Amino acid sequence: MSLKRNVSLATGLRYRGQGPMLTYVLHRIGGLGMAIFVAMHILASYLGGDIGGLLNDIYENWAFQIFVFFCALFHAINGLRITILDLFPKLIEHSREAIWIEWAVFIPVYGIAVFVILSTALGG
Numbered sequence: 001m002s003l004k005r006n007v008s009l010a011t012g013l014r015y016r017g018q019g020p021m022l023t024y025v026l027h028r029i030g031g032l033g034m035a036i037f038v039a040m041h042i043l044a045s046y047l048g049g050d051i052g053g054l055l056n057d058i059y060e061n062w063a064f065q066i067f068v069f070f071c072a073l074f075h076a077i078n079g080l081r082i083t084i085l086d087l088f089p090k091l092i093e094h095s096r097e098a099i100w101i102e103w104a105v106f107i108p109v110y111g112i113a114v115f116v117i118l119s120t121a122l123g124g
Contacts, residue, residue: 023099027078033071062121069113077106 037059044055058064081102085092 020095020099023078023081023102026074027082030071030075030078033068034075037068037071062117065117065121066114069117070110073110073113074106077102 040055040059044052044059046052047055059068081098085095085098091098
């Protein structure tokens with residue numbers, strides 16, 4: 001037997017899962033962003049020539065670097081939170097607090113990294 005759920009796309013998009021849902025979505029985006037980055041590196045080295053140079057130009061761009069760093073850092077910190085909650089099941093009742101701690105760590109570290117990337121990119 002399976003569950004029948006009639007949830008339209010509009011209803012799904014209006015869902016307000018707040019912190020847990022946001023971290024779930026951003027974790028998936030982070031994994032996808034890192035996969036795109038690795039695939040671009042492999043393709044750039046495999047194809048070479050003009051296409052490889054174009055791919056190099058894309059992933060050396062400061063905007064792409066900021067995106068990839070967001071993906072990698074958020075994926076790592078969120079994965080650490082998930083691992084800790086899996087290893088210590090009694091902490092699951094404090095899941096929302098763990099998400100707040102995750103953001104408290106992520107935002108300053110990411111902010112400093114963005115500052116460094118932008119100051120380097122803009123010739124500072």
